[in-house]
Amino acid sequence: MEQTSSGGPVIEFRDVSYNLPNGHPLFSRLNLQVAVGETLVLLGRSGSGKTTALKLINHLATPTSGEVLVNGVPTRNSDIIRLRRGIGYVIQETGLFPHYTVEKNIGLVPRLEGWDAERIHQRVLELLQLVELEPAVGSRYPHQLSGGQRQRVGVARALAADPPILLMDEPFGALDALTRAQLQHEFLSLQQRLHKTVVFVTHDLREALRLGSRIALLEAGRLVLVLTPQEFLCSADPLAAAYVQAFADSRTAAHGGAP
Amino acid sequence: MNLFHFLSQNQDQVFELTLEHLWLVGISTLFAVLIGVPMGILSARRPIWNKPVLGTANLIQTIPSLALFGFLLPIPWLGERADRIAILALTLYALLPVIRNTFTGIRSVDPAVVEAARGMGMTESQLLFHVELPLALSVIFSGVRIAVVVSVGLATIAAAIGAGGLGEFIFRGLAMVNNQLILAGAIPAALLALAADFTLGWLERRLRPR
Ligand SMILES: Nc1ncnc2c1ncn2[C@@H]1O[C@H](COP(=O)(O)OP(=O)(O)OP(=O)(O)O)[C@@H](O)[C@H]1O
Numbered sequence A: 001m002e003q004t005s006s007g008g009p010v011i012e013f014r015d016v017s018y019n020l021p022n023g024h025p026l027f028s029r030l031n032l033q034v035a036v037g038e039t040l041v042l043l044g045r046s047g048s049g050k051t052t053a054l055k056l057i058n059h060l061a062t063p064t065s066g067e068v069l070v071n072g073v074p075t076r077n078s079d080i081i082r083l084r085r086g087i088g089y090v091i092q093e094t095g096l097f098p099h100y101t102v103e104k105n106i107g108l109v110p111r112l113e114g115w116d117a118e119r120i121h122q123r124v125l126e127l128l129q130l131v132e133l134e135p136a137v138g139s140r141y142p143h144q145l146s147g148g149q150r151q152r153v154g155v156a157r158a159l160a161a162d163p164p165i166l167l168m169d170e171p172f173g174a175l176d177a178l179t180r181a182q183l184q185h186e187f188l189s190l191q192q193r194l195h196k197t198v199v200f201v202t203h204d205l206r207e208a209l210r211l212g213s214r215i216a217l218l219e220a221g222r223l224v225l226v227l228t229p230q231e232f233l234c235s236a237d238p239l240a241a242a243y244v245q246a247f248a249d250s251r252t253a254a255h256g257g258a259p
Numbered sequence B: 001m002n003l004f005h006f007l008s009q010n011q012d013q014v015f016e017l018t019l020e021h022l023w024l025v026g027i028s029t030l031f032a033v034l035i036g037v038p039m040g041i042l043s044a045r046r047p048i049w050n051k052p053v054l055g056t057a058n059l060i061q062t063i064p065s066l067a068l069f070g071f072l073l074p075i076p077w078l079g080e081r082a083d084r085i086a087i088l089a090l091t092l093y094a095l096l097p098v099i100r101n102t103f104t105g106i107r108s109v110d111p112a113v114v115e116a117a118r119g120m121g122m123t124e125s126q127l128l129f130h131v132e133l134p135l136a137l138s139v140i141f142s143g144v145r146i147a148v149v150v151s152v153g154l155a156t157i158a159a160a161i162g163a164g165g166l167g168e169f170i171f172r173g174l175a176m177v178n179n180q181l182i183l184a185g186a187i188p189a190a191l192l193a194l195a196a197d198f199t200l201g202w203l204e205r206r207l208r209p210r
């Protein structure tokens, strides 16, 4: 998938409204732009609509009204299969194929794209190294991995065909703090080399501050604000302030400084 | 004359009737799979088809087998040969477990996996053939196993309309009030059902995804 040469946003929500299958409106007239090479973090509570926002981008969900544009083209009018193959998707529950080995899981999109076997094999080895997994892991099945290893495989799978866009839905969700910090570090160093356009979902402010070039705060389907991490930390918005306060509290508590 | 004696003396005929029996069961199961799997897929994919398809298959199961054989008898081409009727009837009975298990198997694939497949840009047919069917295979297969085991029993009744199979002995034995003869049909049929259950059960476990 080519980038738009115009320098316009890679992803754009234009007055997007979305009703849930039961008819309840989740988003109404949502506007949001994601620039090339940035990591936009969607921050929000459980049920605020983060996953749904990602699904609107790769057309797993269709806007009730308004448009989502990817590289300037409304997803409504684009070839959905082509669109999706150009967007790496790391889903919240990892969604690895249980009947495929790790190698086959990672090589899926290249296989669909008709790469030859040797090239796929090389690519898989490269990706395993990238996410710091032993090459031997390639022949295992997902149920033979730890949760953290599975999440790494999920990330590798999304990167396989080198898509310019990545959608990551709490990719480090189920991990202990140390592994999580390590993966965040790996993500940052990857991103320095790969310059993907990333939409990253989390409910963890620390993660958002660390990884995001901008943070979009969602609350019950409403886009409250979009700010850089620095701006977020000193925002006067009550909800943003509440997040920062909760974050600060957890740090003071950890330092034994609670009153 | 005891049963064992009878069986060994009529070896050839026992063998022939067993083969006939297997043929009736085998060919009808094949048809049931060819029809039932697509219908199961259809009802899993298009919820509006779910009720009518499963409802019809259920309804067929409630028709007593002898009555079904009787209903089919006057149908032109079909009625000419008893084995055609028997095969159709057995196929109809085998449909329910095949359809139901295909439906259940596909519906029980982890939604996260289906979503990942779609999200990565699989077409609907790639999703079906590379993800849903492989993951549903052991459940579908257990439906086939149930169909086969039930068919082995039902096929004995096919002899009532002259379609052959191990039921021949049973009906002859009933007519002649000869228990030995009845058992000569019933015991091989039961063994057949057990053997089918065992082999297909073994295959099913091998197909089970991890
Ligand atoms: N298929 C669906 N049918 C009905 N409601 C749905 C469906 N999918 C999501 N919802 C509802 O939409 C809202 C947003 O869901 P979404 O999955 O986008 O939240 P989220 O921000 O990703 O939450 P989490 O952090 O728990 O993953 C929730 O209230 C959820 O219950």
Ligand SMILES: [Mg+2]
Pocket: A050, A051, A052, A092, A169
């Ligand atoms: Mg979510």
